[in-house]
Amino acid sequence: MTGAPRAGTGTNQEAVRRHNLGTLLRHVHDSGEVSRAELTGRMGLNRSTIAGLVTELDELALIEHASPATGRRSAGRPSAGVRIREDGPYVVAVDLGVDRATVARVGLGGRVFDRATATIPPEPEAWQVGATIAGLVKQVVTTTGPDAALLGIGVAVPGLVRRSDGLIRHAPNLDWHDVSFGSIVLAALSLDVPIALGNDADLGALSEQRRGAAVGVGDLVYISGNVGVGAGVMSGGRRLEGVAGYAGEVGHLYHDPRGGPCHCGSRGCWETVVGAPAIAEALRCSADQVPRLGDILDEMSTAPRELRPIAMDLGRGLAAVVNIFNPSIVILGGYFLPLFRLCRAEVTAGLAERALVPARDSVRLTLPGLGKDSVLLGAAEMALEPVFVDPVASLAGAVTDASARLAG
Amino acid sequence: MTGAPRAGTGTNQEAVRRHNLGTLLRHVHDSGEVSRAELTGRMGLNRSTIAGLVTELDELALIEHASPATGRRSAGRPSAGVRIREDGPYVVAVDLGVDRATVARVGLGGRVFDRATATIPPEPEAWQVGATIAGLVKQVVTTTGPDAALLGIGVAVPGLVRRSDGLIRHAPNLDWHDVSFGSIVLAALSLDVPIALGNDADLGALSEQRRGAAVGVGDLVYISGNVGVGAGVMSGGRRLEGVAGYAGEVGHLYHDPRGGPCHCGSRGCWETVVGAPAIAEALRCSADQVPRLGDILDEMSTAPRELRPIAMDLGRGLAAVVNIFNPSIVILGGYFLPLFRLCRAEVTAGLAERALVPARDSVRLTLPGLGKDSVLLGAAEMALEPVFVDPVASLAGAVTDASARLAG
DNA sequence: CCCCGTTCGTTGTTCGCCACAACAATCCTC
């Protein structure tokens, strides 16, 4: 985060202001409420400089003053706090799941104000889903105050998303190929705001690093176990994207010679062994119960014997992930959340079987700190990103009367 | 590159100067000779600002003016060129190979002034190797001019290197565990300069991105095929390191159920199938000929039939790399260089067999642009890195009379 | 309860660095 705008570019002094303003806002966003004294420490700037930045953000109606934190111990004048304004700008986050879509209005600062959910039929048309989501968006923005600005929309997609333009290259569960879903949603809303799309696992990693189980951790992997298996990777504090944004497709790592054929055309892919269909088959669920798999697993208190080999294979595959990325935390999302809860020992054993010792020693497996909201909140974080790069420009591109225009 | 000094830190205005000074120097370093007009374009700064920066670097004796490039076509006053000074500061690069060590004196700007090589006995003691390298270093710095400053030493190691302190955690070929090789070399030289250690594949990727086959490419993977197989990854223009620096260990990806046992304790690792021992066995070389394998492969003009399955497996394994990192270029180094030259079709076929279509479409397999010097020059680039972050500080920490002190 | 040391916010000033404008220096084209 907070990298240079473009590699090799010189730094201008308005760039300095932009950067400092954005960084300060990011700190407030991350921490909820920060004292100005702490901001001077974290940012390494002078008190007076911080004061100037705070004043400007205050004038932009982004932040507000808070009374000094109570219950302090140290001597000296207490430092005044700064926090995000409740009626400040917000984003709309969309989690496009396999069988349902969730939409939430999320304020700068990470607070979820409203949320709405709708089911999605199997193999839907993109325009259908776009219309459904547009309806949900209208629902969640109705409660918006008149002054609040819509900064943008973030959409989490279970599939390959091209980073440059947000094109959905391939979403196997939805059976979509090369769908420009961002423009479909905007058209359904007849609105023109910044819209960003991202892979669900990538966004899970993002939110867990911001406000979940990996706060402050630079190197983490979020493994999303659904019908397919994907990984979102943050390395050195930045999202691993690859040239087109497809990085992290660990589901098709070769895993098991006895594995069945995979939709990718190959055989023995990891996700054929540990994906939702394999779990369902082990539990003797019928194929149409796969969408309910999460609930089924959630209700279990002990692991049935049939799950254990799958958990072992989960661990073995995680070993590859650990060897390759050397993260300090691996977060198990999707169906792997209940699976890991039930079979922690097997997963750990599988990991130990194949991971290299130095990498294994520095890694910790854990559950998502945000539970099932990781992906949704990651979409919000993605949509918020521009405001931390350039608050002024981002606000200039925001829509101020979104609730009115969407109601009409 | 050119990231913020630390994430979340504010930008100070001396930081601006540092950054601009370093970035300008990096451009000159990368391009060999640049016109000031081009610098204004690339860095997005004003002419007068560039002039000021150039003046300061000139006063630091880092760069010199060059006559305007001849044979131009455009109208207007020709822009004066800037280039690195010949007698400017330099670094010492060390490539610690399996059976030999190469040391070179490399100037800022990338020019290799002197080089020396020595063989290394099998399974050597660290202090032995340190003494050998110290001798080579003394050789290569003798020709140094009296004013030139030694900025630091960069060492490429075939093994796992901990990023925080440069500790060699494990180098299988050398049979080293937890060796603090940097201090050993410095002790043998009785010198105190910045010394940096890095994994050989990581450094191959670095130099290929700077001055090799992937100039300007942000996402690339350098695969180093030796006894083991490792990958150096650059993503978004930055080195993928992982929390401790072990990222990129792709050699132990599970590849083949029929594969033999691996020294890592597992079975069927990719490197047991495509590593040097496997190649040697396919060619019916005896084990003691493995160090000469490179020469043997180099002499071949057509591929013997026995190599083809290995090339297929190389391609299949590369598919995993491509799926995971989504690079735009994969560079095949080490023994994979001749192998790919001989069996390009098989490697490509293996890749096509398992790589996902979107990722495969955006990748190109290629040979190292720097040939066998990739790793060595990568070590030089690593050692030079600090001077691009803060030229003034880096020069302050340099040793000016290294040649005299090492001769005595 | 008062004094003192500590820490912090505020204000006015200074300093550093980049942008800008005007001018001089070249080069190309016609």
Place this chain on the structure above:
DNA sequence: GAGGATTGTTGTGGCGAACAACGAACGGGG
């Protein structure tokens, strides 16, 4: 050779962060 175009140079201006000084708000000790 005149004119246009591009660039280096120089002096000026403006912006933003650092700095110093002061007052404010707290804890602690007598």
